[in-house]
Amino acid sequence: MNDATAAAAAPVARLIDEFHKLPGVGPKSAQRLTYHLLRIPHEDALALAQAIIELKEKTVLCSVCQNVTEQDPCVICRDDGRDRATICVVEEPLDILAVERTRGFHGLYHVLHGVISPMDGIGPDDLKVGELLARLRGGSVHEVIMATNPNLEGEATSMYISRLLTPLGVRVTRLARGLPMGSDLEYADDVTLSRALENRQDV
Amino acid sequence: MNDATAAAAAPVARLIDEFHKLPGVGPKSAQRLTYHLLRIPHEDALALAQAIIELKEKTVLCSVCQNVTEQDPCVICRDDGRDRATICVVEEPLDILAVERTRGFHGLYHVLHGVISPMDGIGPDDLKVGELLARLRGGSVHEVIMATNPNLEGEATSMYISRLLTPLGVRVTRLARGLPMGSDLEYADDVTLSRALENRQDV
Numbered sequence A, B: 001m002n003d004a005t006a007a008a009a010a011p012v013a014r015l016i017d018e019f020h021k022l023p024g025v026g027p028k029s030a031q032r033l034t035y036h037l038l039r040i041p042h043e044d045a046l047a048l049a050q051a052i053i054e055l056k057e058k059t060v061l062c063s064v065c066q067n068v069t070e071q072d073p074c075v076i077c078r079d080d081g082r083d084r085a086t087i088c089v090v091e092e093p094l095d096i097l098a099v100e101r102t103r104g105f106h107g108l109y110h111v112l113h114g115v116i117s118p119m120d121g122i123g124p125d126d127l128k129v130g131e132l133l134a135r136l137r138g139g140s141v142h143e144v145i146m147a148t149n150p151n152l153e154g155e156a157t158s159m160y161i162s163r164l165l166t167p168l169g170v171r172v173t174r175l176a177r178g179l180p181m182g183s184d185l186e187y188a189d190d191v192t193l194s195r196a197l198e199n200r201q202d203v
Helices: A010-020 A027-039 A042-058 A093-102 A129-136 A152-168 A190-198 B010-020 B027-039 B042-058 B093-101 B129-136 B152-168 B190-198
Strands: A083-090 A107-111 A143-146 A171-174 B083-090 B107-111 B143-146 B171-174
Touching: A010 A027, A010 B042, A027 B042, A027 B093, A042 B010, A042 B027, A042 B042, A083 A093, A083 A129, A093 A107, A093 B027, A107 A129, A129 A152, A143 A152, A152 A171, B010 B027, B083 B093, B083 B129, B093 B107, B107 B129, B129 B152, B143 B152, B152 B171
Parallel strands: A083 A107, A083 A143, A143 A171, B083 B107, B083 B143, B143 B171
Antiparallel strands: none
């Protein structure tokens, strides 16, 4: 309990502290969220608490793709309508939502749950890389799309995994780099523009 | 469940929805908070849920000052060391924390739980104004400091309450308006600067 919360009732101070632990929630936001919950009806606040409890108690990682799921295997892995020969490898479960929103991918996924980051002490063994290799052993997968984030750690992780997969005879691709739609050439950063130039496409 | 969460497990989608209902939490933040809770240890996530439950189940409004409290009357109202002749009237419980941080006020508080706002259909009867008047009837309170926010609704509420209190023979003051410390005259807005000029003080 710090100076700011010393005058508040203990349950109020405790919730402010708990909210403050969340990423992107500063002390002021933590206070505002807490007092918001004080004002709203009992059942609305309890619905949030219940949702948190159920998130932790009713979800597991899918034993196939490592996505967060209620039932194992997950909804996507169980879906017979999906192309089982293509696996899209992403860093986090959230990334699956982003790819699904495009409605342009109908294969399966694999969630790494992180990226290789020597600075943070995260190596390949901390990621779900072994589980990915195991999925490829059957030989039914023809293409692995690396959809890690286009930054230093994402690229390094993608490179590392590609090198492991190549001997298995599977085609490894990655998401195209280039100018984002709606952007302005004048304001594009150097790396993006030079990648867009390198990977120029026939019209 | 919207498009963005359709591919997520039901408990994940539900928590994203619940977070999204909080003020200042957009759909992206709601997703990020949810996946953060997925990653952290079970007991850390449950501590947040428990804190929310206790906030609603273990707090009441202080029957004297209307602040949020575990015990009625609250810690401040029970404190014999405080000046019981002075009441600082604030809009929300959070404002008490702000005033307490100054360590410059040693009287009691009164929380209105809102401001008069005809646009939102909030009139004086929706605020804890009657409770304030009841506290003044004993005659032991000599000064009421109006500490509502220095905006349209806050000023109107302050004016309205002042008019109710004046016949009771109590001194009604309000927080000084002027230039905030550390600010720059050049960038001060017109209203603030003209108030600072009007209320100029002898050096």
